[in-house]
Amino acid sequence: MTDLSRRNFLGAGGLALAGASMISGRTQAAGLPEAPTMTEATMQPPLYPTSGPDYQPVVTLNGWTLPWRQKGAWKEFHLVAEPVVRELAPGMKAHLWGYNGQSPGPTIEAVQGDKVRIFVTNRLPENTAVHWHGQLLPNGMDGVGGLTQPHIPPGKTFVYEFICQKSGTFMYHPHSDEMVQMAMGMMGFFVVHPRDPAERRVDRDFVFLLNAFDIEAGSYVPKVNTMLDFNLWCWNSRVFPGIDPLVVRQGDKVRVRFGNLTMTNHPIHMHGYDFKVTGTDGGWVPEGAAWPEVSVDVAVGQMRAFEFVADAPGDWAIHCHKSHHTMNAMGHDVKTYIGVNMNKTAPAIKKVAPGYMPMGGAGMGEMGSMEMPLPDNTLPMMTGFAQFGPVEMGGMFSVVKVRPGLAADDYKDPGWYKHPEGTVAYEWTGEQLAEPARASPPDSGVKAAEFRAIDPRKRPVRAAGGHGNH
Numbered sequence: 079m080t081d082l083s084r085r086n087f088l089g090a091g092g093l094a095l096a097g098a099s100m101i102s103g104r105t106q107a108a109g110l111p112e113a114p115t116m117t118e119a120t121m122q123p124p125l126y127p128t129s130g131p132d133y134q135p136v137v138t139l140n141g142w143t144l145p146w147r148q149k150g151a152w153k154e155f156h157l158v159a160e161p162v163v164r165e166l167a168p169g170m171k172a173h174l175w176g177y178n179g180q181s182p183g184p185t186i187e188a189v190q191g192d193k194v195r196i197f198v199t200n201r202l203p204e205n206t207a208v209h210w211h212g213q214l215l216p217n218g219m220d221g222v223g224g225l226t227q228p229h230i231p232p233g234k235t236f237v238y239e240f241i242c243q244k245s246g247t248f249m250y251h252p253h254s255d256e257m258v259q260m261a262m263g264m265m266g267f268f269v270v271h272p273r274d275p276a277e278r279r280v281d282r283d284f285v286f287l288l289n290a291f292d293i294e295a296g297s298y299v300p301k302v303n304t305m306l307d308f309n310l311w312c313w314n315s316r317v318f319p320g321i322d323p324l325v326v327r328q329g330d331k332v333r334v335r336f337g338n339l340t341m342t343n344h345p346i347h348m349h350g351y352d353f354k355v356t357g358t359d360g361g362w363v364p365e366g367a368a369w370p371e372v373s374v375d376v377a378v379g380q381m382r383a384f385e386f387v388a389d390a391p392g393d394w395a396i397h398c399h400k401s402h403h404t405m406n407a408m409g410h411d412v413k414t415y416i417g418v419n420m421n422k423t424a425p426a427i428k429k430v431a432p433g434y435m436p437m438g439g440a441g442m443g444e445m446g447s448m449e450m451p452l453p454d455n456t457l458p459m460m461t462g463f464a465q466f467g468p469v470e471m472g473g474m475f476s477v478v479k480v481r482p483g484l485a486a487d488d489y490k491d492p493g494w495y496k497h498p499e500g501t502v503a504y505e506w507t508g509e510q511l512a513e514p515a516r517a518s519p520p521d522s523g524v525k526a527a528e529f530r531a532i533d534p535r536k537r538p539v540r541a542a543g544g545h546g547n548h
Contacts, residue, residue, distance in 0.1 A: 167320030
């Protein structure tokens, strides 16, 4: 891309340009490139190259690609680490840390062999540093504060310079107070395209990062000391139904890349297709060694890429197959009431907790269609509706929308799929079916439970020798 055009970017979906004033290092006299920012949580169009080798740019779910300027032989980018506000989904915003107005930060795109110069300005209240996860580069540019470089103090700008030695799928994230800064949302995608435009070419290339937060109901700031009990499982700091769909033209060759910066692994499953795993954070899988899957697991700190030809139109689910990761705002201490009759207990509870609603006795699916009062800035556990009713999902869930006849650069949501007549599952209204053969269930010795409110003053007296407090 040539020098940044202020006119072009100010009009592009919420992008704005903001300069920085402080710089360290030998490039001080050259001045800083401007630092585009964006606060919207909507997917921006791909940023096509206007000079240098051709490539198919990526599209970031609920995100965008960072513009750059060409300064001699160097491709220059400017990242600003700063506090941000991110809308996780309609109805909830989080106060996070990120880059250039968003969490995750903007995607960086380059080409194998590019000389990149990345300015990092620190507007956080503490030191930071940036590690270029998976890149092969000089040790002093690796971004580990205290080990390979001084930490970047608040208000200062540091410069990273290296050559993109290989194409592939990479990330960036802090290596300075890493536990806090990553828990607050600091991370971003880094894609390096092959030098040969025909190598590994696809028609559409989607990227997103997997991250997670623990934000209590009604609050805004993540609990940074949480290790396992997260309650918001995100793609690019968004949860369903706020995650963008992956819009695909029928017949396109499609690549999906994702990286995992949560505290656990995620088996990503896509419906309707089998695909080939073609890339890891270590590089491309040789074409003859790519393996077929319908789910691919990604461990902590890993990247994966898979490819498929979009030959089957429809609205195909894509999600983490850990079922709790497709839920929002989960309470880990919620009791299980399946099989419990709450009819007698509910009126007693309502006397002390007006508005109480007994739920869960027949499963949790009813929560998908009920709109219960919630604290401000809190998401329901299940939310999102499609053409046939509540989807009963949240968290790490989206839809691959395959449609014929889209333009090559059309990523707009096409709405719900119009199924050909006779191709949707339907209710049987014919003659009554015979009872299927089944094995007799074992007798557990316990009937369905019935919760009852018991006045402790009227508790039955136990027989002699019994323990009345047990």
